[in-house]
Every structure is written in structure tokens, then in C-alpha cells.
Amino acid sequence: MPDYVAARPFGSEPVSTAFRRRAVGGRVLSAALVAALLVPAGQALAQSAPPPAPVGAQPPTREEIERGVAEGTLNKSGPVAVDTSAVERAPCPLSSPDFAGIRLKLSSVTFAGMDKLPGVDLSDSYREYVGTDQPVSIICDIRDRAATKLRGAGYLAAVQVPPQKITDGNVRLDVLLAHLSRIQIKGDAGASEGALLRYLNKLTAEPVFNTYQAERYLLLAKDVPGLDVRLALRPVDGAPGEVIGEVSVRRTPVYADFSVQNFGSKAVGRFNGLLRAQFNGLTGLGDTTTVSFFATPEFREQKVLQIGHEMRLGGEGFSLRGDFTYAWTNPTTVGASQFHSRTLVASLEARYPFVRRQAFNLSASGGLDLINQQVDFGAIRFNEDRLRVAFVRLDLNGLSRKSLLGRDGFTPYEPHWNWGLSVEARHGLSILDATKSCAGLSLAACGAVTPSRFSGDPEGSLIRASGEFDYRPVRNVTIAVAPRAQYAFDNLLSYEQFSGGNYTVGRGYDPGAAIGDSGIGVRTELRIGSQFPKEPGKPAFQPYAFFDAAWIWNRDKVAGVPDPQRLFSAGAGVRATLFDAVRVDGVVAVPLRDTVLQKVKGDVRFLINLSIQLAPWRL
Template identity: 25%
Template sequence: MIRTRLAFAAALCLTLPSASFGQSARDYLPREPGLRTDPAREVRPPEETAPPAAIRPAAGTGGLLLRGIALDGATAVSEAELAPLWAGLIGTRVGVPELEAVAAAIGAAYRARGYILSQAILPAQDVSGGMVHIRVIEGFVETVEVLAENSSVQATTEQIFAPIPADRPLRITTLERSVLLARDTFGAEVETVLEPAPVTFGAANLGVSAAVEPTSYFATVDNRGSRLYGAWTLGAGSRSYNLLGLDERIDTLIAVAPSDASMLFAAATLDKPLASLAGSVLDGGRLELHADFSRADPDLAKSGSPDGLSLVQDETNLHAGLIVPFIRTRSQNLFGRAGLGFQESRGITDFANVESEQTDRLWVLDARLTWDVADRFGGVTLVDATVRKGLDIGGATVGADGPAAGVPDFLLADLTLSRLQRLGNGGWAIYGEATGQIAADVLPTTERFSLGDSTIGRGFAPGNTSGDSGFGTRLELRREIAPERLRDAVQSAELYVYGDYGRAWDRSLARDGEQVETLASWGFGARIDVRPWLTLTPEVARQLEGTATDTTETGLETRFYIGAIARF
């Protein structure tokens, strides 16, 4: 969470509105409100697997008097766990159908525990003593054959799938992890096929087609920006895989306020797998390098500042970090992140042809855990926790003076909790989110908690309200329209109504004269996929509480938003 600092014209004895330019240009980027699935990080509920039922004796008195069942080859699941499946048959007379049903139930019990290739069979044997042996085949992958477009992709894919032959018996989570890590690296076109091994009984061979996904592009436009920049924002970006031949993924983004280019933001992120971490506790770890630059020149007169006052802000961020997928499956993910960032923010304030300049330089150590899980109740839960610590090294400094300026060696923690819950099978769902930040110090403006954007405080402009600490909540009721009701006019549509509330407070009253500020709004809108490549996001938002800082108008407003996202 990187936010551009607000330069105070202390030398001119001026106080700018607290949020007139309190956030980074990244907060003004066009984006969809709400939660949409990221194809690169599938979160699906686990497949429903009914537990095997205990086998009961059939009617009649014929057959073998069963004195016991012994399992041969069972190592992953103990016999004690499986014994209830046949306990009711002991001491009764059974036939081949009952014994085959026991074998089928044992195989189902293995698969319910994630051992997808395992099964149990009833072999030919002498059962005259009443003791029956059932053979458990704990299935595994004998070989992995990778077909890739070049040697680099081949080597990386083989390393990603190396844990699979070693996992005996094979668990579905091991297979899912390798598939998803490969798709994280090369895109969604990585495919797998399991086939029975021609020689080894109970084994399978895995074929992997590692095709690199072509570069994709997107363009966005919306009017969710602050009126200090003209409200409308244009954006464009791309994602490419293995463009440099380093097995890397590169994301780029650029955004601009088109009215007078008063806001510009450009960013690039590169991440690549670290082969040296394979097999360790950091297995699957990726190096991430990020850089962004922003320039902003807000029209402060629109917020009620004196005529002739201008503020031009340049910010540069550099960050290097490690991302580790501790858990990576279709239904659950746990990512850990740690990194070091450098930020330089330079602000030039001009009033009556008198300039003052401030420069902040911050070194920030950050650690983050993100956990998401899809459960059997039709919901997806997300927990996202971050700790950020400013370091007093390398010339770290905050250019402003006084108790409200913030300190370079700050400490803060962020926490976000959310859940998307399906309501029955009629297309209804409810989404809830709670987010908050607590700071141990007066923060540099880049690190402040903010409200007012396309998630919480949606009736207000981005960065409308900020504080050292704060919280925000929102609740959204969603209704997906059945495709047959759309009559091919659009591909899919989702309607929603929402309410949000947030509060931010400062540790120092000297920052802007208000220690606690509140925002609240409600509204309704739609997310309309006109075609697979085009999404429209109309919305109406009504302010319920708070003061808009991107206008001199008083009173609560109703705002009308429209956005479009095109994918290529």
C-alpha cells in the first residue's frame, strides 16, 4: 500500500485540505469494484466426496462366515481408520458382492482423503479359514513427460513437477500445486494428462504440455477519479510470460488523467521462480521486482484552497521481495511475502510565486500473509495481514517538520477480512469486507490509511479521508442474472446494492485540525460482461456521511459512475 505524501506549505503558513492530495496516483487507477476471480489464482470449493458407508450383511445365510479382514499394501491410511467399513460384517456370512463392496469402500476412503490414484481389489485367495485379504494399490505417478516449446521452459516445468513422482501414494494437493505453480509461471495454457502406466500395475504416467501464454493487454476508462484531476482516468496494461527467456512474468500499467495530464502513473513488475529454493521450506518461491513512478498536479482550487496555490508531486518507488506459496491448491492458498522498498517523494508548493520544496526518502521493510479458502458452504474467505516497518537507514528522512510530519522509522499493521457467500442456487450472493490499519507512530503521508475509492467510501473520491489509523467495512448483496434471461444481448451480468462505512483518525491533531473523520455511502450498480473482452461497470453512489474534499460544494452528493474494461 504505497501512497504519495501531501506536502504542507508550512513556510507559507498554509494548511491544505487533509485529502486534497493525500494519496498515490495508484489510488486513482481505474478498477472494478467488488471481488472478481483471478484466473491465475483459482479458488474453488473442494469437490464433494461422500464418505463411504459401512457395508452391511445381505439377507440370507449362505456364504463365507467372515472372521476378519486384513489389508495388504495399506500405508497411507491405517487399518484402524478403515475397520469401521467392515466391522458390521464380522461374524456374519458374506458373499463375493459384500467383499467387493468393502474393497470399493476402501478405495473411496482413500480418494476422499485426496489419494486420487489409489484403489482396493479383492484378489484370488483361499478363504476357507474365514480370513479375507484385500489388496490396497496406493497409486502413484511413475514418470512425468514434459513437452515444451524450448529448453528453458522444459527445464523449469520439469523442476516444478519433480515432486509428483516422489509423492507415493499421489495426493491431489501435490498435483494441483505443481499445475498451479506452472500456470503462475507460464500462464493458463499449461495442460496435464494422466494415463495408466503400460508396465507397472497401479501406476500412472503424467504428460505435461507447457505452452507459454501469449502476451495479453487491457485498457480501462472510468470517472471514479478525484475531480482535482478531472474525474476521468484512462489506463492500459499488459501481462507477458517468458518475454526475456528467464521464465519471468512481467506486468505493466500506465494511467493518466486525460483532461490536462494532471496525473500520470507508470509501473512495471517482474517476478520469476527461484530454482535454488526448490525442495526447501521456501519451495515455489519467486523473486519480485517492482518499480513505479507518478506525477500529480491537482487543481487545489477545486477543494477550496487559495487561488494561485499549486502543488506538484513526483514519487518513485522501488521494491524487491520474495513471494512464497506455502499452500497452493484450487481450494486453498497461503502466500507469504517479505521485501524491502525504497521511496522518494518530492513536492514543490508554489503560492504567489514563492516556492517551497520538500523531499521524503523512506526505506520500508514489509511482511505479508494472504490466505484464501473456498469451503463446502459455497463461500470464499480471504485474510490478508501486513506489517510495515520504516528503517532509519540510507538517508531516510521526512521533509516536513513538527508533530504532524511523521517519522521515517514508523511501524504499522494492516488487516483485511472478507467473505463472498453464495446464497442458495438462485444466483444470489453476499459479500462482506472489513479492513483496518493501526499505527504506532505519526505516519508519513504515504503510509496513511485512506477511505474513498471503488471499495470503501465509494460515494467519495479516492483518498478523500485519511488517517494514521482507521477501519472500513462494506456489505454488498449481489444477484447474477441467468444467461437465458439475457437473450444474447450480453454475455453475463451481475446487479448489486451496497453500503459502506469507515473512520480514520490521526495521532496528531496538528495535521489538519480534525482528529477523527468518517465516511459512509450506499449505492447500486452492475457489472456487465458485454462480450468476453468488454466489461461495463455503471454505478450510482449516495454519500451518507462525510465531507467531499474534491469540491467546494457543501452537502451530501449523489454521484454517477461509469467504467469500461477491454481485454485483448
């Protein structure tokens, strides 16, 4: 499986549309320009919704800003497994033909060595044989059934038949439970070795080794950026039950990729490129530093620089992440060339994985976003937003355990079914020089520079959710549904609004073709084939057809703007993986409805997204 993902995942949208979008959510011009252009001098602003602002007058939304740093790491780890081949059960001597003529009437079975597992009952391994006449080899079957139950509960155990004299049908079996005595690292873990051992040494603290308990810490170890780990258990000579954990480590200090696509708007250019690099293990805290730079071919039109750093603290997966983003946008199209936008976003986030398993994960995050956005008209400050938003988020995902174990004809990478869900609550705070609300004030009272939306509340609250659900009725056929929704309790400023278009919901529409306080949308796909090559280095192709739909509402109505706004689009394309390092997604998309300001119904648009892994180099 390639160790990278597409440079622009679902839900990410560049800044390119900031100067193409018109405001249809009650946004207004700056106080100086509105007073000069729209109302007589001294007249207070009416409380009805204002007209749309001119092209280029609106700052970009969250989806237009967030890029690779905020969307996660470049690598994508696979499943974990514990190699126990060196401690597999031994053959049972009582199953030898030499004992074929010996029979017994079973009365009871005693399992010695189970004092460390008081909650585990093995009686069902022999209950059906009690009081019946059986060949002595039935003891081997009971042994194997008991061992299977222990392994099913996650315990690595050897059930043995010790030398004994069986009287009155009473049989004794010895249970030898494995204890992981120490961890031995094989390979170069670099500066992250300490972080790796903080997770894996948790396994030696348990009196009995359990693969389900080990799963959490193995996955947390595998989550350390740049490390791929595999655990193999080896018995200790002369110490029955003691095992050593040999951890094989493969380290990748740097990931890098480059992507080019044409999802942008005409105002600042359809095509754009993103160069991104991830540096792992710089400080020894299981850390990763990501740097990305996005630009359009007309370099001055649009640039986005992002820097992010994440580190892991403690031995339970707690992490801290900080991101910094700065975006410049200077459109050159007629009617927008006088507008210039600057956006600064600084984020701090803490995350803790409450459940970390291969088949199910649950994590919680919380943090603060600091957003400064400004739009200038020539040398005049047009509008400005300063948002300070606290947030909490729950992330959940899961997949078929049968697919994880390969028992249903599917694989962990393309399981019978899998799903993911993220739910986030956000609330604006009046701290750190945040913008004051202009709602209910006259234009003059609001100040010389207004927010991007006169009725917007910098302390607004919202709940947003997004998910992805994949179902494969048979191999090589996937039905994918990716919903997203937002409900706003207040009128929102630009950065917090819900938007539709190429990068969210509505492929074929310009990014930000419809925006509003609340919305619901869904991307659906029918895919044929697989993105994963059958052999390393071989190509793979996955054709698909899609249908997207979105409904977007505003809390305040705008004359001439439908509520809700609707976007519908359909099309077909193909995704390809080449040489384990190149991914291509080409699609023909057709909008099925016009937007408020554009007649695009039936316009055919060809979209292409090309991603190339640069490091580690594989071509």
C-alpha cells in the same frame, strides 16, 4: 471464465487526488513558505497542530500510487483437477449372478500391499460384517469401501480380489497403489517449461501418488504466469501400479487490457485510463514482466508509469518480485496550478506459499519499499519525503470444499462462501538517505525543505489489514463484506496514511476525501445474479446495492477537524460481462455526510469503470 480481472481492484487508488486533498492530519507547508506566510520571521513553530495546507500541496498516498503492477497478474486461473478416468476400478467378478448362491461367514480381511501406507487403517471397511453370514458378493462391497477410503485420503489405488481359496472366513485383498513414474508435457510451455517441470517432477519422487500432495504442485504449476495446465494419469502397459502423468499445457505469452473510469477528482480530471500488458516466460524462470501506463485526458495533468518483474526460484513456489513506479502530477485547476508532484516508488518483495490448496491458502511475504515524494511550488521545493519501509505480510484465503467439488449446488467460481484476509506490519528505517524526523524541532532546525507532515515520523510503525468475505445463501444472491483497517503507532507521513474515497472505502467521495494515521472501514454489497455467463460469449449482468462506511483518526489533533472523520455512502449499480472480454461496472453513489472541506452530502455521482481485454483478443 474470462482470463482477466478488472484493471483496478479494490484498494487501488490513482494519483489523481494529490492536488485536490487538503491536509487534515497535521501537515504543514515547506519551511520557506510557512516562514513567509504564517509566522513572524525567526519564530519557532508551535507544537500544536498546524492549519491545513493549500490545495495541491500534499503528495499522494499509497492507495493513490499503487496500480496494476502491484495489484497482481491480469489472468485468473481456475481450479485444478486430476483426470484419473483411465485408471478407474475394474468390475468385481464375485458380483456376477453365477456366485449368487455362495455364502461365507467372514472372519477377517487382509489387505496385501499396504506396507507403503502404515498409517492407514482399512478395518472399518469390513468390521461390521465380521462373524456374520454374508453372500460372497460382500467381498466386492468391502473392496469398494476400502478403495473409497483410500481415494478419500487422496490415494489413487486399485483394490483387487485375487484368486484364492477362502478357509475359515479369512479373505485376502490386494491393494495396488499408483506410483507416478514420469511426467510427459503435451503442448508448448515455452521458456517456462523448466519451471513447470521443477514443480511437477516433485510428484514422481513420492513412492505413492496422492492427489492432495499433488494438489500443491499442480496449483504451483498453474501459478506459473501464462500457463494453464491439466494433469491426466495413464497406466503403463506391463507395469501394474505405474502411471504416466500427461500434462496438457495451454500457453498465453501476452495478456493486455485497457480500462477507463471516472473515479478521479475534479482537480486533475474525473476520467483516466490505464493501459497494461503482461509478458510471460521471458527468462525461463516462471517469470512475468508487467508494464502499465496511466494518464488523464489532459495528458500533462497526471501520468503514472509502472514496471514490475516477478520470477520463481526452486520447486516450492518461492518468488521474488521487483516493482518500479514513477508518477507525475501537474494540476491545472485554479489554486493548484503552481504545484507539481513527483513520486518514485521502488519495491522488492519475497514470497513463499506455506499452504497451497484449492480450499485454503497461506503465504508469507517480506520486503522493502523505497519511496521518494516531492512537491514543488513553481521552482521552489515545497516538501519532500524519503521513506524506507520494511514490511512483512500474511495472506490467507479459502472457500467451501463442498462448492469446490460441486456437492452443494454451487461452483468453485461462485462458492457457497469464500473469504480472503491480508495482514501487514510496516516499519520505517533510517537507511539510504531517509528523511529525518522534525518532531520536537523548531522550524528553522528542521531545514529548508520539510516533510509532508511536520510531526510525521519517517521511522513510524503500523499494522494494516484488509479482507473480503462473500456468502451466498442461495445461488445468484451474494452478501459481500470487505473490511479494511490500519493502526499506526506513530504519526505517519503521507504515503503511509489511511485514506477514504472512491478507490478504498466511500464510493461517491473523491479519492482521499479523508486521511489519517489510523482508520477502519467496510464496503458492503448485496448482489443479485452472476458475473459469469452461462454460455461462453454470452452476456452476464449482476445488479447490486452497496453501503460504505469509514472512520479515520489522527494521532495529533487538528483544530476544526473532527476526530474521527467519518465517511458514509450508499448507492446501487450493475456489473456486466460482455463477449468474455469486456467488463463494465456502473454505479450511482451518494455521499451521506459532508467532509471537512467539501459539502457533498446528497450529491449524486455516477461512476463507471470499463475494462477491455486486448490480448488474447476475443471480440
